[in-house]
Amino acid sequence: MAVTCKKISLRFPRHLADRPVVYHLIKDYNLELNILKATISSDGGHMVLELRGSRSDFDKGIEYLTKTGLIIDTLCREVTRNEARCTDCGACVTVCPADSFVVDPLTREVAFDEEKCVVCGMCILSCPSRSMELHF
Ligand code: SF4
Numbered sequence: 816m817a818v819t820c821k822k823i824s825l826r827f828p829r830h831l832a833d834r835p836v837v838y839h840l841i842k843d844y845n846l847e848l849n850i851l852k853a854t855i856s857s858d859g860g861h862m863v864l865e866l867r868g869s870r871s872d873f874d875k876g877i878e879y880l881t882k883t884g885l886i887i888d889t890l891c892r893e894v895t896r897n898e899a900r901c902t903d904c905g906a907c908v909t910v911c912p913a914d915s916f917v918v919d920p921l922t923r924e925v926a927f928d929e930e931k932c933v934v935c936g937m938c939i940l941s942c943p944s945r946s947m948e949l950h951f
């Protein structure tokens with residue numbers, strides 16, 4: 816199952832500030848979340864969340880937030896590979912908890928499946944040629 820992990824910024828207009836959106840994201844959309852920042856003022860509220868879940872649940876959760884009338888900014892975070900730098904050394908294969916890398920038994924080439932990546936960052940630390948890149 817492809818896992819999506821994204822940071823989003825939510826702005827609540829004053830009349831929506833007491834909506835239990837966090838509760839619904841967890842209960843109705845099976846999303847794990849981490850509240851990174853939450854403030855409330857007389858104008859409304861602002862929250863920064865890290866959401867994690869399947870692509871389908873993530874998309875449904877975002878749709879729910881949009882329909883509720885919240886103002887959403889997606890602060891995307893993803894890991895990509897600079898193919899030109901990769902030397903197929905295989906160092907990333909053993910550290911990846913999501914099995915995002917597969918070694919071809921014949922050619923020894925290391926394929927990267929971005930869909931499996933859970934953005935843990937381990938391959939970035941272990942890659943000697945700095946092929947793996949984190950983007951926000
Ligand atoms: S960041 Fe790297 S090590 Fe972590 S899940 Fe993604 S591909 Fe695997």
Ligand code: SF4
Pocket residue numbers: 896900901902903904905906907908925941942943944945946947
């Ligand atoms: S550790 Fe880096 S250079 Fe080695 S196979 Fe993985 S991405 Fe390629």
